[in-house]
Amino acid sequence: MTKETAKSIAKYSATTKVIGIGTFILLITLLITYNRGKNQGKKEEETKVVPVPLPTVDLEKGVTEDVAKRVRAYALSLHEDLIEIFGMRDVDLYKRLTSENDTVLVSVYNDFNNLYVNEEKGSLTKWLQDEIVQPNAMKAFIERSLNLNLK
Known part of the structure; x- marks a missing residue:
């Protein structure tokens, strides 16, 4: 291998590392954003059903x-x-x-x-x-x- 080829491979390797790390950080950021949005959507979707009062029962006593x-x-x-x-x-x-x-x-x-x-x-x-x-x-x-x- 010549010196130029070795430098070219080393330079390519550094560029690949930077691109790889940048892609990894971007994916992690997207994953965190997605999970936060998904969790927020679940919280909004959770239904709070209000209990209906019993029609003929004293609420303090409840049912038998x-x-x-x-x-x-x-x-x-x-x-x-x-x-x-x-x-x-x-x-x-x-x-x-x-x-x-x-x-x-x-x-x-x-x-x-x-x-x-x-x-x-x-x-x-x-x-x-x-x-x-x-x-x-x-x-x-x-x-x-x-x-x-x-x-």
Whole structure:
């Protein structure tokens, strides 16, 4: 190798290093900017669903222990049903819920939202409305929920 070739390779090597370091710094800067923007978007998208007041219950007393257990069981069952990947809906669950009184429905709505509002789609009603497969029992439950202003 001649001296000129050695200098040329050394010079090229230094230029390549500068370009490589500059590219690396640019990529890191872009990655940090992207992540900050993504996190900011997530914060804005997180829905705060305001609990709906119970229609026929003294708010200081709340619901009875029996009703509270039933409400939690309904909320957990709804979640299990809605995350079912094959879309097989528990029609009996929606029939039972539709036949419940307003206090239980509002309590189920509030409990479900407290547990799962940020998991996927927002409020219980939004989860239900986003389902592709909606049996008649589910549609009746959605309609009843909307009539109670559970959005």
